[in-house]
Amino acid sequence: YLGRELAPAAASDGQLAFGADDRAEADALMAQARAVLDLGDAFTTRLKEVNATELLHDMELPTSILLARLERHGIAADRAHxxxxxxxxxxxxQQAVKEAHAAVGREFNLGSPKQLQEILFGELGLxxxxxxxxxxTTDADALAWLAAQTEHELPxxxxxxxxxxKLRVTVEGLVKTIAADGRIHT
Structure with a gap:
């Protein structure tokens, strides 16, 4: 955003080295700190230009704090339900699969667009x-259109x-994300 190239952070083992006296590393860290300050000034100026300072302070920041708390606390989930x-x-x-097979008179892969095309437009002549x-196309809009245009139950x-x-997969995903505390943390 500022058009500056910053040196990547040096690899660290996470320990402070009180005896270290690496001037190049210190200069790189100072440049990063200066960039943070300059970005703050640039963003403050831009927020004023678009009249969004109040929105940021009154809405965005409090909302982000609340969302962080919610994510940390999690949402209670009833695993059994x-x-x-x-x-x-x-x-x-499974019932829809059985009914679709019965409507066509044979088994087919409901997840195969090619097989569905052959059945809908070839065998059934829809x-x-x-x-x-x-x-x-056999997307949802096309199937809804076919359902409205024809008497056939397959669409x-x-x-x-x-x-x-889709609902089953969504719920399955939720079950997998329930933590040991019985909550979902996002």
Missing amino acids: LESMEEQFAGTV PKTKKTKTGY VLMLRHREQA
């Missing part, structure tokens, strides 16, 4: 969606499958 939710979502995902490099089942799978 989250694991129960994960199982529920997994069951809903209206084609936006053309992509690899065929026709609705695919949307449900994707939604529930």
